[in-house]
Amino acid sequence: MTGVLPVTLEESRKIVQALLHSGKEYVCVMKLHGDATEKRVNEVLEEFEDTIYQRPPLRSSVKRQLRTRKIYYIDFLEMDGRNVLFKVGCEGGTYIRKLCYDIGEVLGCGAHMQELRRTRAGPFIENGDIVTLHDVAYWFMEWQQQKDEKILRKFIQPMEEALALIPKIYIRDSAVDAICHGASLTAPGVLSLETEINNGLMVAVFTLKGEAVALAKAVASAEEILNMEHGVVAKTERVLMPRGTYPKCWKSGEA
Amino acid sequence: MPRSVVPWEIERRTLVKAGDKTNPRYGHKPAERPAEEYIRYGVINLDKPAGPTSHEVAAWVKRILNLQQVGHGGTLEA
Numbered sequence: 484m485t486g487v488l489p490v491t492l493e494e495s496r497k498i499v500q501a502l503l504h505s506g507k508e509y510v511c512v513m514k515l516h517g518d519a520t521e522k523r524v525n526e527v528l529e530e531f532e533d534t535i536y537q538r539p540p541l542r543s544s545v546k547r548q549l550r551t552r553k554i555y556y557i558d559f560l561e562m563d564g565r566n567v568l569f570k571v572g573c574e575g576g577t578y579i580r581k582l583c584y585d586i587g588e589v590l591g592c593g594a595h596m597q598e599l600r601r602t603r604a605g606p607f608i609e610n611g612d613i614v615t616l617h618d619v620a621y622w623f624m625e626w627q628q629q630k631d632e633k634i635l636r637k638f639i640q641p642m643e644e645a646l647a648l649i650p651k652i653y654i655r656d657s658a659v660d661a662i663c664h665g666a667s668l669t670a671p672g673v674l675s676l677e678t679e680i681n682n683g684l685m686v687a688v689f690t691l692k693g694e695a696v697a698l699a700k701a702v703a704s705a706e707e708i709l710n711m712e713h714g715v716v717a718k719t720e721r722v723l724m725p726r727g728t729y730p731k732c733w734k735s736g737e738a
Numbered sequence: 739m740p741r742s743v744v745p746w747e748i749e750r751r752t753l754v755k756a757g758d759k760t761n762p763r764y765g766h767k768p769a770e771r772p773a774e775e776y777i778r779y780g781v782i783n784l785d786k787p788a789g790p791t792s793h794e795v796a797a798w799v800k801r802i803l804n805l806q807q808v809g810h811g812g813t814l815e816a
Contacts, residue, residue: 488786489811490799493778502811506745534742544813555744572744575812604812606746607783615785616795620802632773639780641768645811648745655758659765674758677750691760692767709753729764 486601487609495642497723501685501698502645505605506555508572512599513583515565517592524567527589528557537581545576552577566597606647614638642723643695646687650677650705652717653689654696659729662688662696666733667718670711680705686717695723777803781811 486509489502515524531554538549555572562568571579580596587594602609614622619638626634654662658672668688680686680701688696699717701708708716766772771779786795792813800808 485786485788488784488792488795490782490784490796491809491811492780492782492799492803493805493807495779495781496807496809498781499809499811505811507812553742555742601786603746609785611783613783613785616787616798616802619782619784619799623803630773632776635773635776635780636769639777639782641771641776642779642781643768645781648748650750655756656760656764673755675752675754675756677752679748679750690765691758692765694765694768705753709755724765 484599484601486599487604487607487613488601489604489607489645491642491645492639494723495645497721498642498645498695498698500721501649501687502575502605504575504685505648506572506603507575507577507601507605508570508603508608509579510560510568510570510600510602511579511583512597513567513569513586513594514597515567515590515592515594516587517590518565519590519592521559521562523590524562525559527586528559528569530589531582531586532557535577535582535585537578537585540578540581543578550576554582567594570602572603606644612638612640643689643693646695646698649685649687649698650680650701651687651689652676652680652699652701652708653691656690656729657732659690659696659724660726660731661733662699662719663722663724663726663728665719665722667715668699670708670713670716673708673716676705676708678705680708685720688717688719690729697722697724777805 534553539547553574558570560568583596622638653675654672681704684701686701697719698721699719701717792810796808796810
């Protein structure tokens, strides 16, 4: 198993939950246990391009209860004897090993996952800024010697990159510190926001400088928030920015 | 069968509710954070090699960069 593995450094670990739920794409070699025609394999793959039921495998890190996962697409790429190469785009938490097993069951001949490479995890793709462990070791040594910040940017990206696919709400400087203390975001603090925000959906709260302040759960749609004059628009779930980065602008209770 | 919406293909527009400016005295644009901070708020898009587990790979990154806490976004074992 190789490919895209976003690695979070220190404070950026707080965005892991956003990455876990993000969509994934894999290229997979599936080994059939019997013969099947290319036409039949194509038909069966297409059947799985849907919401599927999966029970996590015995050796897994989550509770083994039946759950649904969306398969956005399965593209057949190539077939050589009993080896089938395909690309699959799916919801986070989809087990590809299980998917191969189930495809084998429907084909009737049985199958297992032979090789897997992740080509996307949320916004991170293999053709983008992907680096190897060797690159990391090399560039870090270069950075220590030259202290040129351009070198850091060759292999480390700001955590905000990991939130690229999550809808954003941009807020006033004066609203930032309250959020950092865990307060909910209210309508007057909102400057702009992205479409496709809905009640219950995860949003990222950003400053005008493009810094992530927190992950939050929207309590209204983008269109509703746009017309709200007061009231909570999103409940803060995970604070990403340290307190005191922006000045405190709210009145304390006893004042 | 209608193909469900692929999360990385969703197109978003920005809706403007109010105008304001940000004070340059506070915070930094992510790409302009001072080096130490840039690292601590950083993510590496790593190409996991075959063999070691995701956890082991993260531990290696931690050792290479001499950091305290390094995690990863989703095990790549199954």
